[in-house]
Amino acid sequence: MIRVTNLGLAIDGKTILHDISARIPPQGLTAVIGPNGAGKSSLLYCLSGLTRPTSGQVSIDGADITAARTTDRARMLALLPQVTPALPRLTVADLVAFGRWPHHRGRPNDTDRRIVAQAIRDLDLDDLLDRRLDTLSGGQRQRAFIAMNHAQSTPWMLLDEPLSALDPRYASDIMARLVELSRPGTGRAIVVVMHDLAMAVRHADWVICLKAGRLFRSGPPSETLTGAGLSALFDTPIHVEHLRGRPVVIID
Ligand SMILES: Nc1ncnc2c1ncn2[C@@H]1O[C@H](COP(=O)(O)OP(=O)(O)OP(=O)(O)O)[C@@H](O)[C@H]1O
Numbered sequence: 296m297i298r299v300t301n302l303g304l305a306i307d308g309k310t311i312l313h314d315i316s317a318r319i320p321p322q323g324l325t326a327v328i329g330p331n332g333a334g335k336s337s338l339l340y341c342l343s344g345l346t347r348p349t350s351g352q353v354s355i356d357g358a359d360i361t362a363a364r365t366t367d368r369a370r371m372l373a374l375l376p377q378v379t380p381a382l383p384r385l386t387v388a389d390l391v392a393f394g395r396w397p398h399h400r401g402r403p404n405d406t407d408r409r410i411v412a413q414a415i416r417d418l419d420l421d422d423l424l425d426r427r428l429d430t431l432s433g434g435q436r437q438r439a440f441i442a443m444n445h446a447q448s449t450p451w452m453l454l455d456e457p458l459s460a461l462d463p464r465y466a467s468d469i470m471a472r473l474v475e476l477s478r479p480g481t482g483r484a485i486v487v488v489m490h491d492l493a494m495a496v497r498h499a500d501w502v503i504c505l506k507a508g509r510l511f512r513s514g515p516p517s518e519t520l521t522g523a524g525l526s527a528l529f530d531t532p533i534h535v536e537h538l539r540g541r542p543v544v545i546i547d
Pocket residue numbers: 306307311329330331332333334335336337338
């Protein structure tokens with residue numbers, strides 16, 4: 296479980312996150328939602344240990360994340376930032392294989408190779424293996440980075456807007472894969488910052504709602520992804536209806 300306790304973050308004297316306390320279950324898919332500038336990415340970076348909160352704590356599976364060594368953190372969680380590094384000379388195969396580095400430190404074995412091959416299959420990258428990253432489309436790059444995170448085989452994956460560059464087919468396909476990867480029994484939980492409320496309503500098992508740097512609400516979708524809850528979160532009328540047995544979001 297991730298436990299956030301009284302977390303605060305200030306940058307250059309400006310408070311960005313205020314006294315956030317929340318928990319994230321150790322399985323399933325957690326969506327972090329909220330308006331632009333609410334602090335979603337900042338919270339994700341605090342969860343990853345890359346940003347040190349100004350006050351409060353983040354513990355992951357009982358360990359204080361800010362106190363963990365870099366290699367231990369890399370075996371505990373994989374982070375996909377909103378803006379991925381350019382790395383122009385790397386091929387897709389190199390990038391995905393790099394996800395195993397925290398495990399083998401430069402000496403990959405058969406298990407590492409098998410996991411990389413599986414991640415490549417899972418993200419549908421077989422045809423792009425030899426392509427350099429700077430020749431890929433935005434969505435192809437995004438899939439390559441998600442595959443690298445997947446190959447890292449960590450109990451936690453933290454993804455900042457992974458669907459932003461994807462067309463509807465890949466967005467839906469990748470969400471379905473993330474749901475698979477985080478099913479109970481897989482030993483993995485995934486936290487996704489997302490703007491696509493339709494995807495959140497359909498796939499999230501747990502939701503953290505942020506507004507103006509504060510925790511607005513957290514809990515299962517039945518308590519958080521309601522028309523009234525989303526309308527208040529985004530200050531705009533939003534309805535959650537059912538179509539062919541599935542929840543759909545309608546924004547007025
Ligand atoms: N390094 C920084 N220096 C100064 N202000 C920052 C910095 N990083 C974030 N902020 C500010 O903190 C607030 C929260 O930013 P953050 O990126 O966490 O929001 P977000 O909810 O992820 O937004 P979006 O949905 O637009 O991506 C914003 O007002 C932003 O301008």
